[in-house]
Each structure stands twice: as C-alpha cells, then as structure tokens.
Amino acid sequence: MSSTKIDLGVSFDNSYANELKGFYVSCHGDKAPTPVLVKLNQALAEELGISNSSAEQLADVFSGSEAPQGSAPLAQVYAGHQFGGFSPQLGDGRALLLGEVVDKSGQRQDIQLKGSGRTQFSRGGDGKAVLGAILREYILCEAMHALGIATTRALAVVTTGEPIYRTRYLPGAVLTRVAASHLRVGTFQYFAAQGEEDKLKQLAEYAIERHYPELKQTEQPYLGLICAVRDKQAELVAKWMLVGFVHGVMNTDNMTISGETIDYGPCAFMDNYDASALFSSIDQDGRYAYSNQPAMAQWDLARLAETLLPFISEDADDAIAQATEAIKAFWDIFKCHWLEGMRAKLGMTLELDGDYELCQQLLESMQGQAVDFTQLFRQLAVDLVTDSNDVESLFTDSKLFMQWQAQWQARLEKEPLSTAERASLMDAVNPVYIPRNHLVEAAIEAAEERSDYQPFEALISVLANPYTLQTDKEEFSLSAPASFGKFTTYCGT
Numbered sequence: 001m002s003s004t005k006i007d008l009g010v011s012f013d014n015s016y017a018n019e020l021k022g023f024y025v026s027c028h029g030d031k032a033p034t035p036v037l038v039k040l041n042q043a044l045a046e047e048l049g050i051s052n053s054s055a056e057q058l059a060d061v062f063s064g065s066e067a068p069q070g071s072a073p074l075a076q077v078y079a080g081h082q083f084g085g086f087s088p089q090l091g092d093g094r095a096l097l098l099g100e101v102v103d104k105s106g107q108r109q110d111i112q113l114k115g116s117g118r119t120q121f122s123r124g125g126d127g128k129a130v131l132g133a134i135l136r137e138y139i140l141c142e143a144m145h146a147l148g149i150a151t152t153r154a155l156a157v158v159t160t161g162e163p164i165y166r167t168r169y170l171p172g173a174v175l176t177r178v179a180a181s182h183l184r185v186g187t188f189q190y191f192a193a194q195g196e197e198d199k200l201k202q203l204a205e206y207a208i209e210r211h212y213p214e215l216k217q218t219e220q221p222y223l224g225l226i227c228a229v230r231d232k233q234a235e236l237v238a239k240w241m242l243v244g245f246v247h248g249v250m251n252t253d254n255m256t257i258s259g260e261t262i263d264y265g266p267c268a269f270m271d272n273y274d275a276s277a278l279f280s281s282i283d284q285d286g287r288y289a290y291s292n293q294p295a296m297a298q299w300d301l302a303r304l305a306e307t308l309l310p311f312i313s314e315d316a317d318d319a320i321a322q323a324t325e326a327i328k329a330f331w332d333i334f335k336c337h338w339l340e341g342m343r344a345k346l347g348m349t350l351e352l353d354g355d356y357e358l359c360q361q362l363l364e365s366m367q368g369q370a371v372d373f374t375q376l377f378r379q380l381a382v383d384l385v386t387d388s389n390d391v392e393s394l395f396t397d398s399k400l401f402m403q404w405q406a407q408w409q410a411r412l413e414k415e416p417l418s419t420a421e422r423a424s425l426m427d428a429v430n431p432v433y434i435p436r437n438h439l440v441e442a443a444i445e446a447a448e449e450r451s452d453y454q455p456f457e458a459l460i461s462v463l464a465n466p467y468t469l470q471t472d473k474e475e476f477s478l479s480a481p482a483s484f485g486k487f488t489t490y491c492g493t
Contacts, residue, residue, distance in 0.1 A: 009051035012070035029064015030117030034161030064116030080186035080253030091121025186253030232259025238337035
C-alpha cells in the first residue's frame with residue numbers, strides 16, 4: 001500500500017466502524033494489475049464532495065488498490081434467508097465498505113466497492129466481478145434513481161486489467177456504489193442467530209439513530225423501527241410494480257433498513273406485461289416473480305420483526321401480537337401506495353370506490369396479450385389528446401381491454417381535469433424509457449468484446465430523463481425484437 005494515502009477531498013466520518021466493533025472485519029481490496037477509470041458519475045461525485053483527484057488516483061481508490069485518506073475499509077457481517085433457506089453467516093464476500101461521508105445536503109452516505117477481492121466472508125468465491133455485471137448495475141441503479149425510486153447509486157466503474165473466469169474469461173471490474181447505509185434485515189438476523197441480544201440492541205439503536213432518529217422519543221422505538229422499515233419497503237415495492245421492475249432476489253440480506261433498492265444481479269424490467277414474469281436463472285419456482293414481490297417483502301419484514309421481539313415487550317406473547325399487527329399492516333400500506341400510483345398513471349386524481357378493481361382489471365386485460373407494459377400507459381395519454389385509439393393495436397385480442405377502456409372513460413368523466421391536464425399528469429409518471437434488456441445487453445457486449453463504451457454512455461444518457469420524449473431516441477422506447485428471445489439473468493457474476 002502507498003505510504004501517502006490519496007485524498008479524495010472528503011472527510012470520512014465512519015460511524016459504523018467506530019461504533020459497531022464486532023460487526024465487521026477490517027480488510028483491504030486486492031491490488032489491481034492495471035486499474036482504469038472508465039466511468040465516473042460526475043454529478044454524484046460533486047454531491048459527495050469528491051474533488052482534487054486525478055483519474056489515475058480515482059482508479060487506484062475505486063479498484064480497491066489504495067485506501068483513501070480517512071477511510072476505514074471493512075467487510076460487514078450478516079446472515080440471510082436465501083430463497084427461503086436460512087444461512088446463519090453470509091457477509092460481504094466481494095464488497096468493501098470504504099467508509100461514510102456526509103454529502104452536501106447533509107445526508108450520511110456509505111461508499112462501498114463491489115468486486116475488489118476476497119474477504120473473510122467470501123465462502124470460496126474469488127471476491128471479484130466482471131465488467132458486464134458492473135455496467136449492468138450502473139445502468140439499472142441510475143435508471144431507478146432517475147425514475148424517482150429509492151436505490152443505491154453508482155459512483156464509478158473501474159476495470160482492473162485482470163481477466164476473471166466465469167464460464168469464460170471476461171474483463172474484471174469494480175463498481176463503487178453509494179447508499180444511505182448497507183444495513184440489512186440479514187444484519188439483524190446474524191446477531192439474533194448468534195443469541196447476542198446486547199449486540200442486536202446496539203444495532204437497532206444504531207439503525208434508529210442513523211435512519212429514524214424521530215423514534216428515539218417514542219415509547220416503543222423498536223416496534224417503531226419495524227413499522228418504519230415496513231412503510232419504506234411497502235412504498236418501494238409499490239414503485240417497483242408501477243414500472244414493471246422485477247428484483248429477482250429478494251432475500252433478507254437484500255432488504256435494506258433504509259428502504260433502498262440494493263443488489264442488481266438477476267433483476268430486469270419486463271417489456272410485455274406478465275404477472276408471473278421472472279428472469280433469474282436460479283429462481284426455478286418463481287418465488288420472486290413480479291406478482292409475488294409484495295408478499296415476499298412482507299415475509300422478509302416478518303423475519304426482521306422476529307429479531308426484535310425481545311425489545312418490544314417482556315411478555316413474549318404480547319411482543320408477538322404487537323409485531324404481528326405491525327407486519328399485517330404492510331398490505332394496506334402497499335395497496336395505498338400502489339393505488340395512488342396507478343391512479344396517476346391513468347390520469348385519475350379523485351379517490352373513488354371501485355378504483356382498485358378498475359386498475360386490477362386493466363392488468364387482467366393485459367395478461368397473455370404480449371402488451372408492452374411501458375408503452376401502454378404512454379399510448380393511453382397520446383390517445384386522449386389525439387382522440388384516437390391506437391393503444392388497441394398493442395393487444396393480440398383487445399376484447400377485455402375494450403371493456404375495461406369503456407369503464408375507464410366513464411370514470412374519467414367524474415374528474416375535474418381537462419384532457420390536456422390529464423395527459424400531462426400521466427406523462428409525468430409514465431416513463432418513455434426504461435432499461436430495455438436488449439439494449440442493456442448490447443451495451444455490455446460492446447464494452448466487454450470491443451472496449452466500446454459508446455452504447456453504454458448513450459443508454460445512460462437517455463435513461464437520465466425517462467419521462468421526457470427525446471428527439472431521435474425512438475429505438476430506446478421499443479420492445480426487444482423477437483430475435484432477442486427469452487431473457488435470463490444470473491447471480492454472482
């Protein structure tokens with residue numbers, strides 16, 4: 001390691017490292033052979049206060065080769081239910097938390113490397129990542145951010161100059177990501193499984209202080225923590241559903257306490273609507289399929305609640321009863337967020353009886369019809385202002401849709417908005433552009449095979465403004481061609 005550490009221009013304030021001894025192992029990234037900075041999220045870097053560093057210095061830091069001044073690199077320990085089976089110890093097997101900074105808006109942010117090498121928790125893995133997976137996460141999480149959905153952010157991509165073997169040799173790379181924290185449901189599960197109630201309580205207090213400080217003044221802060229995480233996750237999953245996002249690996253170690261989307265391994269946005277849509281190669285039973293996501297979120301939250309029972313009430317039955325009521329409320333909260341979002345997507349501002357059923361009926365009319373989920377909502381708005389019905393052409397058999405459309409139009413007559421106002425409302429919440437899987441894969445192939453980052457740059461540029469129709473960008477709004485075939489995603493790449 002260099003004797004003089006690189007100064008990123010930020011002051012690290014490492015509360016996790018300083019306050020939670022025994023919750024991690026200190027470690028460093030591997031020395032990359034020839035690290036090259038291929039992408040820096042300049043706007044995010046400025047927000048964090050990163051400055052005064054050359055591309056070479058940033059490549060050294062963001063590859064894991066050099067620890068920056070003030071950092072305290074560590075790998076966090078956690079457990080987790082993975083596809084329903086409990087693993088009592090997981091942890092950061094290829095991730096390295098450099099430390100925390102307070103950004104220009106006063107928010108504390110983690111800066112973490114992904115793919116920087118082995119840690120104590122690698123469990124036989126090499127701790128590395130390949131360029132395609134890193135670019136994919138960059139594209140997906142920045143697209144989510146632009147869509148207004150809580151997510152970890154991508155700060156930088158560095159190639160390491162080291163070929164990494166998966167099914168073949170591929171370019172190695174490291175992602176630098178930013179998050180409000182990397183606390184997970186699985187973090188709580190680890191200490192609960194160890195029977196370390198003192199550390200579990202310490203973790204809960206840390207989470208409350210960091211994310212929900214208003215709970216400190218309440219009579220039931222630990223029950224309040226469950227409810228706060230529940231509320232964040234209900235809103236998050238509702239927003240996923242509203243844009244057709246399938247996370248693909250909603251294990252408890254991938255559910256954050258902050259309510260941010262994390263881990264973009266086997267995720268994808270669906271083109272054609274399908275309630276059973278899933279893309280992960282290892283989710284054979286469809287546990288994390290599109291329509292199952294709310295139930296899986298509630299299931300994960302129940303696992304969090306189990307860890308906090310000792311702090312809710314001295315009476316075990318009372319603690320269980322209170323926690324159960326908190327978790328049961330997830331569905332009503334989720335439904336409220338989802339219905340609010342669907343009303344906006346359909347140009348409805350009033351809250352009227354029958355709206356939930358109307359929204360559900362639209363989805364039922366789309367099932368099995370190979371209807372592009374994103375295009376449909378944009379076309380509904382276009383048809384309103386042009387007094388046409390081109391949306392019908394998206395359906396193979398439009399009979400059910402036409403029945404629904406008549407009910408929707410009758411419902412719109414009860415609204416105070418003009419047609420132009422209604423279309424404007426719809427366009428503000430219905431994206432034109434999502435990370436289409438064929439475009440993401442094309443960008444990855446160009447970078448991996450030819451070191452051509454132009455398709456990647458073009459894609460992230462368009463996705464930065466997803467709700468605005470952009471000139472000469474129609475290709476980015478189209479479904480995958482039939483030749484693209486069935487899309488499958490993979491974990492651990």
